[in-house]
Amino acid sequence: MMKPCIVVGITGGVAAFKSVQLVSDLVKMGYDVEVIMTKNACEFIQPLQFEALTSHTVMVDTFDKRFLRSTQHISIAKKASCFVVAPATANFIAKAAHGLTDDMLTTTFLACTCPKLIALAMNTNMLENPITQKNIELCSQAGMQIIDSDSGFLACGDVGKGKMASIETIKQAIEKVMHPDTSLKGKKVLITAGATQEAIDPVRFITNHSSGKMGCALAKCAKEMGAEVTLIAAHMDVKAPDVQVISVTSAKEMADAVKANYEDCDICIKAAAVSDYTCKEVSAQKIKKNDETLTLTLQKTEDILKWCGQHKQHQVLIGFAMETENLIENAKRKCIEKNCDFLAANSLVTPGAGFQKDTNVIALIEKDNVTQYELMSKEECAKIILNKAKEYLPC
Numbered sequence: 001m002m003k004p005c006i007v008v009g010i011t012g013g014v015a016a017f018k019s020v021q022l023v024s025d026l027v028k029m030g031y032d033v034e035v036i037m038t039k040n041a042c043e044f045i046q047p048l049q050f051e052a053l054t055s056h057t058v059m060v061d062t063f064d065k066r067f068l069r070s071t072q073h074i075s076i077a078k079k080a081s082c083f084v085v086a087p088a089t090a091n092f093i094a095k096a097a098h099g100l101t102d103d104m105l106t107t108t109f110l111a112c113t114c115p116k117l118i119a120l121a122m123n124t125n126m127l128e129n130p131i132t133q134k135n136i137e138l139c140s141q142a143g144m145q146i147i148d149s150d151s152g153f154l155a156c157g158d159v160g161k162g163k164m165a166s167i168e169t170i171k172q173a174i175e176k177v178m179h180p181d182t183s184l185k186g187k188k189v190l191i192t193a194g195a196t197q198e199a200i201d202p203v204r205f206i207t208n209h210s211s212g213k214m215g216c217a218l219a220k221c222a223k224e225m226g227a228e229v230t231l232i233a234a235h236m237d238v239k240a241p242d243v244q245v246i247s248v249t250s251a252k253e254m255a256d257a258v259k260a261n262y263e264d265c266d267i268c269i270k271a272a273a274v275s276d277y278t279c280k281e282v283s284a285q286k287i288k289k290n291d292e293t294l295t296l297t298l299q300k301t302e303d304i305l306k307w308c309g310q311h312k313q314h315q316v317l318i319g320f321a322m323e324t325e326n327l328i329e330n331a332k333r334k335c336i337e338k339n340c341d342f343l344a345a346n347s348l349v350t351p352g353a354g355f356q357k358d359t360n361v362i363a364l365i366e367k368d369n370v371t372q373y374e375l376m377s378k379e380e381c382a383k384i385i386l387n388k389a390k391e392y393l394p395c
Contacts, residue, residue: 003032004178007076007112009085009105010050011092012040015121015164019086020045022167023053026174034076035059036105038092062104077111082177085109086147087121087164090132096144097135115177119147119170124160147173176224183390185226190265191219192258192272192304194234196251200296201283209355210273212236214320214378218269219243221382230265232257234272237356251275251301258304262311267389269318270305271344273355277301309339316392318385321345321365322354331365341392342366344385351375364388 006026010019026033035050036059047058059076085092085105092106096118101107109116118139126132127149140146147170150163193215197205212233219231220241229243232254246261248254251274262268277298287294305319319340321331324347331345343365346353352375353361360381363372373384 003030004081005032005034005079006174006178007034007036007080007083007108008050009083009088009092009109010035010037010041010045011085011087011089011105012038012043013087013089013121013164014044015087016041016044018164018167020049020053022084022086022170023050025167025171027053029171034079036076036108038103038105059104059108062107074111076108077113080112080114082115082117082174083109083112084117084119084170084174086117086119086170088118090122090126090129090135093118093120093132093135093139097138097142116144117147117170117173117177118144119164120149120162121164122149122162124158124162127162145173145177180224180226182226184222184267184386187227187266187393188264189219189222189227189229189267189269189386190232190258190261191215191222191229191269192232192234192254192274193219193240194236195273196234196254196275197249198251198275198278198301199282200279201285201287203286206275206277206279207235208273208275210234210236211238211356212240212272213238213356213358214360214381215269215271216241217378217382218271218385221379221386222267225386227267230261232261232272234274251278251304255302255304255307258308262308262315263313265315266393267316267318267386268308269385269389270308271320273322274304275301303338305338305340312339314394316341316389318389319343322348324348328363328365328370331363332367332370335365336367342388344381 008023010016023033033054034056050058095106101110147165149161151161152163153159194212195208195210197207199205216238219229222229223243231243232246234248246257248257278301280297280299308317317340321334321343323330327345327347331343335343345363345365348354350361352359359375360378361375362381
């Protein structure tokens with residue numbers, strides 16, 4: 001039986017030396033690994049190291065006389081089950097985004113139809129340059145999976161984002177491609193995300209600090225697990241994943257959108273931060289700054305989670321609870337009162353948890369059980385929440 005083939009592309013970045021460990025680990029995991037290097041990569045590390053690990057000749061030159069066929073890039077492209085470029089420099093990303101093929105790596109990469117992963121690695125300023133960001137976006141839109149860089153001390157002496165993700169992170173991304181979890185295939189998942197905005201006048205509004213990161217992580221993860229995902233998104237600081245998105249602004253609009261889509265969903269996750277109060281009267285004109293104080297009369301918005309609990313039939317209902325004190329007690333009470341199957345609860349006072357962050361510290365609150373977790377990424381939290389939701393789906 002032939003082993004699945006992973007093609008590892010290595011570009012001319014300082015992080016190229018780390019790819020030795022990646023290739024070694026992939027071979028140990030049972031994969032057939034082919035390595036393609038750019039000429040600049042060979043300035044950082046020698047092909048011989050990869051040849052010793054893979055028992056394959058490393059490809060660098062498109063017209064290498066050692067190969068019997070001039071179409072070696074096509075044969076490798078057909079062989080590949082997954083193509084990962086680590087490190088991926090700004091130069092490579094620009095070429096990949098625009099389909100430029102001027103060496104063995106870019107030629108083979110363009111010819112591949114298998115899943116493609118790109119592990120970003122470069123100087124912070126290069127990464128944050130609008131042109132690079134646009135090229136990354138184009139790669140993502142073309143179906144390439146971006147493995148984001150870490151922050152830390154860079155080879156140039158700067159401190160910031162641009163450090164290649166850990167080898168473990170890259171391996172996990174490859175494993176997700178090679179062994180996808182499709183356990184939610186055929187299921188419809190409804191997710192709310194972001195911060196609602198309640199108008200005061202045509203200029204001002206009441207809102208909160210939610211970035212939408214947790215809801216987007218849930219939507220992305222659910223889609224990867226095969227679900228049909230609808231994301232009802234209020235204001236977010238992050239781009240929504242490639243799922244069906246219904247954009248709303250106010251709590252009323254979000255309530256209407258949830259009600260319109262609730263009946264058909266199998267899992268409903270209320271991750272949005274919905275305003276509890278809205279202005280009783282919204283001024284048609286901008287309120288002028290005349291007085292020392294301004295009094296607003298607020299009224300309660302509809303409790304969307306409670307409505308979902310009251311109208312629950314076959315749906316698995318999951319709420320979120322964010323507290324600053326008595327987290328478990330308040331979350332337990334909310335879970336029961338809103339008729340949720342379980343809640344994901346976190347505290348704003350816990351380091352690494354809460355608004356705007358890429359990490360979270362959650363506790364899953366069921367009616368008769370509490371499971372607490374350590375600090376992890378919001379995508380890891382999403383996976384835990386969705387796997388718990390599967391336990392409540394009818395067999």
